[in-house]
Amino acid sequence: MNKRKKQVIEKTHELFIDKGYHSTSIQDILNHCGISKGSFYNYFPSKADLFKSVFKLMLDELKEKRDKLMIGKDISDVNVFIEQVSLMIRENRKNKLHQLLNDVIVSNDPDLIKFIKNFKFMFLQWVHGRFLNILPNDKQPYSFDCAIMFNGIIQSFLQTTRILHESISDKQIAKYCMDRIMNILDDISRKEDRIFTPEQVNKLFPQANNDDFFDNELSFTTLALRREIEKVFVNENSKRDTYLNLLSFIQQELLNKEEPRAFLIESAFSTLNNCAGLNSTASFVNYHKMLTKMDYNVII
Numbered sequence: 001m002n003k004r005k006k007q008v009i010e011k012t013h014e015l016f017i018d019k020g021y022h023s024t025s026i027q028d029i030l031n032h033c034g035i036s037k038g039s040f041y042n043y044f045p046s047k048a049d050l051f052k053s054v055f056k057l058m059l060d061e062l063k064e065k066r067d068k069l070m071i072g073k074d075i076s077d078v079n080v081f082i083e084q085v086s087l088m089i090r091e092n093r094k095n096k097l098h099q100l101l102n103d104v105i106v107s108n109d110p111d112l113i114k115f116i117k118n119f120k121f122m123f124l125q126w127v128h129g130r131f132l133n134i135l136p137n138d139k140q141p142y143s144f145d146c147a148i149m150f151n152g153i154i155q156s157f158l159q160t161t162r163i164l165h166e167s168i169s170d171k172q173i174a175k176y177c178m179d180r181i182m183n184i185l186d187d188i189s190r191k192e193d194r195i196f197t198p199e200q201v202n203k204l205f206p207q208a209n210n211d212d213f214f215d216n217e218l219s220f221t222t223l224a225l226r227r228e229i230e231k232v233f234v235n236e237n238s239k240r241d242t243y244l245n246l247l248s249f250i251q252q253e254l255l256n257k258e259e260p261r262a263f264l265i266e267s268a269f270s271t272l273n274n275c276a277g278l279n280s281t282a283s284f285v286n287y288h289k290m291l292t293k294m295d296y297n298v299i300i
Contacts, residue, residue, distance in 0.1 A: 021103040075133045075248045085174040221290045228283040
């Protein structure tokens, strides 16, 4: 991205936080950023398009901070997920996300409203993907129902604390909501009771791309190899954690849609490949085939 364009996005972000979307005029943006109207329209067709750019930059920064919390950690550890959710709550509050979204929703701009609705669904997607990391295999058929319930519960608690001006810690809210979900999960899995089936989830997310962490090849092969690593190194915690972290790192790079760093993916895979107890398993072979199909030149 052009350096000057990024500066405009960052400076406009400041304005949106301070004044809101509606109350920020294009002239406010020109004055605050020190650019001409011609330069503005050279970068952005409209204020709505600039808002999208601000929002995407904010999400990219949030994703980077969120993913850093997984470095050196077990992706199946529910406490890591709670820390990630707590971080997201804090960052959203700092960016006045709730106010911004409400401001945009009443803008009557159909394209912008659709953009915001898609963003809200992205959080549900992410929660479901993390539940697939966390839940054991026999509980995963209920993961999407649980993701929906978690999303609804935590939003309701956050909204209520805002109304009552209660100073309850973000981590306490995230942990409380997750504990309730785990209790519900035990109940519905025991009764084999659910609303959405995997087939219905596939209908919701028909496009197969690297961001879809559901029943696509990346999901299946990553989860299968993760289980294999846990089984092979069940009594060797240090090695198990090292290889799980490598697998998590590759996953995060693959999900970086803009520019996955191929040389780092190949380097991490090479380390996995050097493990004699792992590289001959069917899960590892399938994982290698998946990377090859995605045009990563990993060699075994």
